[in-house]
Structures are given as structure tokens and as C-alpha cells.
Amino acid sequence: MGYRLEVDMSEMDELWVEKHRPRSVGDIQGQPSVVSRLHAYAKNGTFPHLMLAGPPGTGKTTAAMALTRDIYGEEFRENLLEMNASDERKLESIRSKVKNFARTAPYGNAPFKIIFLDEADALTNDAQGALRRIMEQHAATCRFILSCNYSSKIIEPIQSRCAVFRFRPLANNQVEEQIKNIAKKENVTLDEDACQAIVRVSLGDLRKAITALQVAAAVNNNITRDLIYETTATAPPEVLHQYIMACKEDGFHAARRRLKEILNNFGLAGTDFINQLHRALYDIDFLSEPAKLELTRMMAEIDFRLVEGGGEQLQLDSLTANISSIL
Ligand SMILES: Nc1ncnc2c1ncn2[C@@H]1O[C@H](COP(=O)(O)OP(=O)(O)O)[C@@H](O)[C@H]1O
Numbered sequence: 185m186g187y188r189l190e191v192d193m194s195e196m197d198e199l200w201v202e203k204h205r206p207r208s209v210g211d212i213q214g215q216p217s218v219v220s221r222l223h224a225y226a227k228n229g230t231f232p233h234l235m236l237a238g239p240p241g242t243g244k245t246t247a248a249m250a251l252t253r254d255i256y257g258e259e260f261r262e263n264l265l266e267m268n269a270s271d272e273r274k275l276e277s278i279r280s281k282v283k284n285f286a287r288t289a290p291y292g293n294a295p296f297k298i299i300f301l302d303e304a305d306a307l308t309n310d311a312q313g314a315l316r317r318i319m320e321q322h323a324a325t326c327r328f329i330l331s332c333n334y335s336s337k338i339i340e341p342i343q344s345r346c347a348v349f350r351f352r353p354l355a356n357n358q359v360e361e362q363i364k365n366i367a368k369k370e371n372v373t374l375d376e377d378a379c380q381a382i383v384r385v386s387l388g389d390l391r392k393a394i395t396a397l398q399v400a401a402a403v404n405n406n407i408t409r410d411l412i413y414e415t416t417a418t419a420p421p422e423v424l425h426q427y428i429m430a431c432k433e434d435g436f437h438a439a440r441r442r443l444k445e446i447l448n449n450f451g452l453a454g455t456d457f458i459n460q461l462h463r464a465l466y467d468i469d470f471l472s473e474p475a476k477l478e479l480t481r482m483m484a485e486i487d488f489r490l491v492e493g494g495g496e497q498l499q500l501d502s503l504t505a506n507i508s509s510i511l
Pocket residue numbers: 200201202204205206211212213214215239240241242243244245246247354362390391394
């Protein structure tokens with residue numbers, strides 16, 4: 185246990201998420217409607233301002249880079265300015281970088297340069313208003329690609345100037361396929377149930393999945409299911425089931441001891457445990473639908489109290505007491 189302490193990502197020579205990032209639009213997994221529209225842009229060599237919206241690790245940055253590379257070839261960096269809105273605290277720095285970049289003509293015979301602004305939803309509404317004006321000033325020579333987690337956090341005047349693309353969490357079989365490919369290329373042995381564990385912990389986030397694979401591979405080149413659960417600080421489903429069973433059959437004190445053990449063994453905080461338990465709840469056969477609903481409501485309440493600073497021990501005891509009395 186406690187492998188996370190022994191693994192230092194900075195000692196790994198290269199991050200696999202970067203090494204195995206798809207280079208061309210055609211290599212992007214899933215996102216069929218996004219990919220087909222991007223293909224058309226790449227083929228025509230031109231596109232409008234774009235907004236890529238969706239959860240982390242689903243291919244937004246990858247898509248922006250791949251499209252740029254497909255249009256400009258290996259020299260694509262000459263025509264690409266990348267910025268991260270959460271690093272550029274002042275809009276002034278975005279303004280001056282864009283101005284500097286837009287001053288020179290596109291490299292080669294490209295029709296325009298590309299400005300990729302990652303995490304644009306980190307900008308305040310005022311800053312977005314100023315960004316809108318920057319987009320307009322340079323529209324003749326530059327195309328903007330903005331990425332964000334939530335399109336609703338981007339002001340309407342920017343949204344209406346962009347073609348909007350929605351990215352979805354990747355399906356289990358897509359995560360599986362990508363993970364197996366990378367494992368093969370990196371010469372690591374990945375047990376089938378270890379691969380399923382990665383799929384389970386990643387929840388459609390490929391960055392999370394690939395990172396889990398690399399962290400585990402740094403500990404042992406033969407990756408087992410247990411290793412994945414240990415290195416990702418996730419309790420496997422059967423352990424969560426055992427806790428629920430203990431609540432149901434062994435009474436409060438035994439269940440409380442079991443919970444403590446789980447937190448220690450997997451290095452979980454109270455909120456991690458509740459969230460993992462919640463995810464496992466719907467797969468537990470012996471619980472009736474009404475019991476699951478009641479448990480969910482109660483767990484949401486306890487999660488909220490924990491986040492608001494309620495004492496962890498007391499809140500978790502309350503969880504155990506509640507489950508024991510509901511079942
Ligand atoms: N749709 C996808 N197809 C293939 N690989 C992906 C996809 N989405 C994410 N990845 C992998 O996960 C890593 C992070 O993806 P990224 O595009 O940076 O995510 P984000 O949506 O957070 O910008 C990439 O380097 C790539 O290895």
C-alpha cells in the first residue's frame with residue numbers, strides 16, 4: 185500500500201498522455217460528430233472560430249492541436265499560439281501576445297494563424313468581453329479556438345461567433361481500446377481485470393486512464409487489478425459491498441471498524457469514500473430500489489456536511505449508523 189508515495193512522476197522520462205496524444209484528427213477516439221466536422225475543416229484547409237466544450241480528458245486540446253497539424257503539417261507550431269486562460273491572469277498579457285503574434289503574416293501559404301486559448305471559462309465575464317473585441321480586431325488574420333469545461337460559462341457574444349463542439353466522456357470500450365494499445369506499445373503486461381479497473385476508475389476521462397496506467401507501470405511492469413486500485417486510491421467494488429454487508433448484518437461497531445480499515449488501506453478521505461460508495465451503490469444486487477434512493481439522499485447530505493467542514497469521524501459514523509438502520 186501507499187505506492188503513490190514511492191512514485192515520482194517527475195522521474196518518469198516522459199508522460200504517456202503526451203507521448204500517445206493523437207497527432208491527426210483521424211486518430212481521435214470516439215467523439216464521432218466532432219471528428220467528422222473537423223475532418224471537413226482539415227480537408228478544406230479553413231474553419232471559423234471554434235469553441236470546444238466538455239469534461240476533462242476527452243480530447244479538446246488534442247483536437248485543437250490535431251486540426252492545426254492536419255492543416256499546416258509538421259510546421260504547425262509556426263502558425264499556432266497556445267495560451268492557457270488560467271495562467272494568463274491579466275487579459276493584458278493575452279492582448280499583447282495576440283497582438284505580437286498577429287503582426288506577422290502566416291508561415292507558408294496558410295490563410296490564417298491559429299490562437300488556441302485553453303480553459304477559456306477561467307476568464308471573468310469582463311475579461312471575456314475584452315476577449316471578444318480582440319477576436320474581432322484580428323478576425324481577418326487569425327482564427328481562435330477556445331476550450332472550456334462548460335459552454336454556459338462563456339458569454340453569449342463569444343458563443344455566437346464560434347462553431348461549438350461538444351465533447352463527451354469516452355465510452356468504456358473506447359477507454360479500453362486506447363489503454364490496451366498504449367500498454368502494448370509500452371511493453372507492459374496488463375491483466376484483463378486490471379484494464380477493467382482502469383476503465384472503472386477513469387469514468388470516461390482518458391487522461392486519468394493513461395496516467396493510472398503509467399503510475400502502475402512504474403511500480404510493476406505486470407499490472408494487476410489490485411495494483412490499479414492501490415495506486416489510484418480507489419476501493420474496489422467488492423470492498424464497498426463488504427462494508428454495506430457489514431452495516432446490514434454485523435451491526436454498527438463492526439461496520440465502523442471495517443470503514444476505518446478501508447480508509448487506511450486505500451488512503452481515502454471521507455469524501456472520496458462517499459463518492460466511491462455512491463458509484464458502487466447501483467451495482468449492489470441485494471439493495472432494493474427505494475433503499476438505494478434513500479441511501480443516495482442521505483449520502484448527498486453527509487458529503488455536503490463533510491465539504492462544509494463537518495468533523496470527518498462524526499460524519500462517517502453518522503453514515504454507518506444511517507446505513508445500518510435503513511437496511
Ligand atoms: N478522444 C481522445 N482520443 C484519443 N486520446 C485522447 C482522447 N481524449 C483524450 N486523450 C488522451 O488524453 C490526453 C489528454 O487529452 P486532452 O485532449 O488534453 O484533454 P482535454 O479534453 O482535457 O483537453 C491526451 O494527451 C490523449 O493522450
